[in-house]
Amino acid sequence: MRQRPTVKTGATARTSIPGLDTPVEMRRHPSARRMTLRVSRTKRAVIVTVPMQCNLDDADQFLNRHIDWVRDRVGKLPEPVPFADGAIIPLRGVYHRVRFTAETPHTSLVELLAFNAAGGGPEIVVHGCIRHAARHLRTWLAEEARRELDDRVTVHCAKLGLGAKRVVIRDQSTRWGSCSTTRVLSFSWRLILAPPFVLDYVAAHEVAHLAEMNHGPRFWALVAKAFPELKVAKDWLSTRGLDLHRYGERKVG
Numbered sequence: 001m002r003q004r005p006t007v008k009t010g011a012t013a014r015t016s017i018p019g020l021d022t023p024v025e026m027r028r029h030p031s032a033r034r035m036t037l038r039v040s041r042t043k044r045a046v047i048v049t050v051p052m053q054c055n056l057d058d059a060d061q062f063l064n065r066h067i068d069w070v071r072d073r074v075g076k077l078p079e080p081v082p083f084a085d086g087a088i089i090p091l092r093g094v095y096h097r098v099r100f101t102a103e104t105p106h107t108s109l110v111e112l113l114a115f116n117a118a119g120g121g122p123e124i125v126v127h128g129c130i131r132h133a134a135r136h137l138r139t140w141l142a143e144e145a146r147r148e149l150d151d152r153v154t155v156h157c158a159k160l161g162l163g164a165k166r167v168v169i170r171d172q173s174t175r176w177g178s179c180s181t182t183r184v185l186s187f188s189w190r191l192i193l194a195p196p197f198v199l200d201y202v203a204a205h206e207v208a209h210l211a212e213m214n215h216g217p218r219f220w221a222l223v224a225k226a227f228p229e230l231k232v233a234k235d236w237l238s239t240r241g242l243d244l245h246r247y248g249e250r251k252v253g
Contacts, residue, residue, distance in 0.1 A: 022074050035062045039073040042173040042245040081247045083134035089247050093195030096122045100133040110140040142169050145192035152203035156226040162210040177202045179209035190244040201233030
């Protein structure tokens with residue numbers, strides 16, 4: 001029997017469905033007029049949104065009525081790819097095999113090899129303590145993303161005559177990037193997994209928001225000025241972007 005969550009005003013509670021290794025989030029939302037149900041590919045969770053005044057028994061029944069739909073959608077989710085020895089992950093759009101080794105690093109914890117020892121494809125080698133290898137890999141990927149995004153933001157700011165306060169790297173589940181009113185640009189580290197032109201487009205997109213905090217014609221004109229091939233990058237993110245959330249461990253909460 002499913003555990004009943006307690007949902008406070010404006011809060012999110014987590015529960016589970018028997019037979020499914022997928023969390024369920026019950027959310028109260030002030031603007032919700034009816035109960036809605038969706039399966040998040042980025043969080044790998046079932047999201048039930050309910051109006052503020054909704055009785056949770058009704059929400060529970062609503063979920064049960066649609067349980068077959070939920071099981072079908074969850075079953076179609078792509079399998080996650082944790083950072084582990086032997087995993088295949090993309091880096092700048094090129095698939096690499098991950099190799100963990102307990103060897104003491106000569107220079108850095110993470111090393112890129114164009115070919116592995118057997119003459120196969122490229123590898124990402126993580127040295128040092130195996131227990132911390134996944135964390136070291138994620139940290140390295142985030143640092144690579146920061147380095148490239150810092151560079152592309154600088155380039156696009158120069159093109160458009162704009163200036164950002166700083167660049168922040170996060171693990172955002174709903175946006176690839178964002179621009180605050182304080183001129184701070186935030187980006188998902190997962191952009192380093194995508195081909196370089198995709199990262200470049202997202203950098204140009206957020207830089208353009210420094211001048212236009214909207215998605216009107218003037219905004220898109222600025223993006224096109226900084227990055228003319230924007231349609232190709234937008235199409236890539238639309239069709240393949242969600243797949244980037246399969247890789248690595250995401251913190252819950």
